[in-house]
Amino acid sequence: MTGKKRKTLTYTLPEEFHVFGFSRDLLAWYDGQKRDLPWRINRDPYRIWVSEIMLQQTRVETVKPYYYAFMEKFPTVEALADAPEEEVLKAWEGLGYYSRARNLQTAAREVKARYGGIVPDKPEEISTLKGIGPYTAGAILSIAYEKPEPAVDGNVMRVFSRLLYMTDDIAKPATRIKVEHLVRQVIPVGRAGDFNQALMELGALVCVPRTPQCLTCPVFDYCLARREGVQEELPVKGKAKPPRPVHLQVAVVRRENHVLMNKRPDQGLLAGMWEFPMVESDAETPAAKQEILQDSLRNRFGMDAEVLEPLMEVQHTFSHLHWNMEVWRCDWIEGEALPAQARFVTLDEISSLTLPVAHQKIAEKLKSDQ
DNA sequence: AACTCGGGGCG
DNA sequence: CGCCCAGAGTT
Numbered sequence: 001m002t003g004k005k006r007k008t009l010t011y012t013l014p015e016e017f018h019v020f021g022f023s024r025d026l027l028a029w030y031d032g033q034k035r036d037l038p039w040r041i042n043r044d045p046y047r048i049w050v051s052e053i054m055l056q057q058t059r060v061e062t063v064k065p066y067y068y069a070f071m072e073k074f075p076t077v078e079a080l081a082d083a084p085e086e087e088v089l090k091a092w093e094g095l096g097y098y099s100r101a102r103n104l105q106t107a108a109r110e111v112k113a114r115y116g117g118i119v120p121d122k123p124e125e126i127s128t129l130k131g132i133g134p135y136t137a138g139a140i141l142s143i144a145y146e147k148p149e150p151a152v153d154g155n156v157m158r159v160f161s162r163l164l165y166m167t168d169d170i171a172k173p174a175t176r177i178k179v180e181h182l183v184r185q186v187i188p189v190g191r192a193g194d195f196n197q198a199l200m201e202l203g204a205l206v207c208v209p210r211t212p213q214c215l216t217c218p219v220f221d222y223c224l225a226r227r228e229g230v231q232e233e234l235p236v237k238g239k240a241k242p243p244r245p246v247h248l249q250v251a252v253v254r255r256e257n258h259v260l261m262n263k264r265p266d267q268g269l270l271a272g273m274w275e276f277p278m279v280e281s282d283a284e285t286p287a288a289k290q291e292i293l294q295d296s297l298r299n300r301f302g303m304d305a306e307v308l309e310p311l312m313e314v315q316h317t318f319s320h321l322h323w324n325m326e327v328w329r330c331d332w333i334e335g336e337a338l339p340a341q342a343r344f345v346t347l348d349e350i351s352s353l354t355l356p357v358a359h360q361k362i363a364e365k366l367k368s369d370q
Numbered sequence: 371a372a373c374t375c376g377g378g379g380c381g
Numbered sequence: 382c383g384c385c386c387a388g389a390g391t392t
Contacts, residue, residue: 055387062378062386096376099390133389153387173371200387209385210381240384241373269375318376357377 011164011178013185014222022222023188023195029218030198033205035060038067043193045119045144046077052136053104057097060204066095077117080108086354089272093354098271103131121145134176143193150183151196152176155203161235162207162225170235243322249293250278250314250325252366253305255332258344259366260301261353269321274353276362277301277342278325286310293328301342303335312365316358327362 034040037060039051050070054063070091074080080088085105092101107129111119119140120126127137138151150156157170160179168175187195206213214226225231253260262277264270279296283289290307297305307330314325338344345353347370350363 052387057375057386057388058377059379059386094377096378097388099375100388103389131389135388139387151387154385155387197387204387237384271375316377318374320374 009166009168011166011182013164013182014224020188022219023186025218026198026202027188027191027194030194030201034197034201038064043144045140047071048140048144049119050104052139053100053131054095056100056136058095062095066091077108077111077119080105081112085272090354094357098273100131102271106130107132119144121147123147123149134180139196142187142196146190146192148184148187148189148192150180150187151200152179152183153200155200155207156183158209158235159199159203159207162212162231163219163223165224165228165230165234167234167236169238171238241320243317243320245322245324246280247282248278248323248325249281249283249289249296250276250327250362251293251297251305251307251330252276252311252327252362253297253303253330253332255344258346259350260332261343261345261350263341269318270356272354273356275356275359276327289326290328293330297330301335301339302337304333305330306333312362314358314361316361323358325358
């Protein structure tokens, strides 16, 4: 009965918002309750920038240790711009969404070359930098430069959907545009950065996804969803597609005390990271799996190897993929001319390469078995 | 507008 | 287990 399409809804701010009440009460709460976070010690645009990139789709507690290490290693735009790409990727290892790291360095080099190392403070300039989308542009401009720009992330979407009883699907891009227009109307002059952070802080600490803590909410009085008792039904969000299963045969090819590793292409999934060679296959029988793996090693690495026995199975789920990995112990037989992206390394050397978590699981087992 | 792109924490 | 996280780039 209920179709997917719905009449377009428009929202206006209740009168209370216009008399500074909402912004004043939210900021007062933020001034007293804000967390002590490492990117809040000053307003250095580069420090804010790095934090915002790391925080994309990533929790504060996860980011903290990476942030400390990253700022230690790359303290300035120039330090990041001049660093080897491999080192930047290594600093990102385990954090996920690795294109963030590559784009961040690309943008740092752009800032050094085109803007004299100064992060631009104009929306139309900063938005051209790789990895800086609508949210991150608004966050840097408001927090570092006090520009009155909205910074609408998942927290702000949730907070506003409840405040204004919005039933739009927050998974849709059009909804973010609506919320940006609404936020723009309530940014207090001179405190844009704190206000945007206060909205996010509220979403992170009080107006949380499940079981929002309305009794301690500083803007309880303004919330239309709470007024109707529907705060736990909001926001509306369409369901994501389940991850697609992928079956992989993985080779641990040993040659004396070395293991064959392969560097993934510099585009696409896990770009530029190292892995144990593997091949996608829906083969059913062990013999068929062994043959496919052996053929793949010959075709891709010009190598004869014997696929001996199963070592372990590894499951790993991404947002859109589910890897079923069957790992095989293999022995190198012959073949010396490895392609450029492949190397034999010792177990100790593996830890200096940048590996995705799924392959770290394999490396750990090899180390524990030796 | 839909898809790709990681990994972990929590109820 | 499903959901969500200070989203952006590509098609």
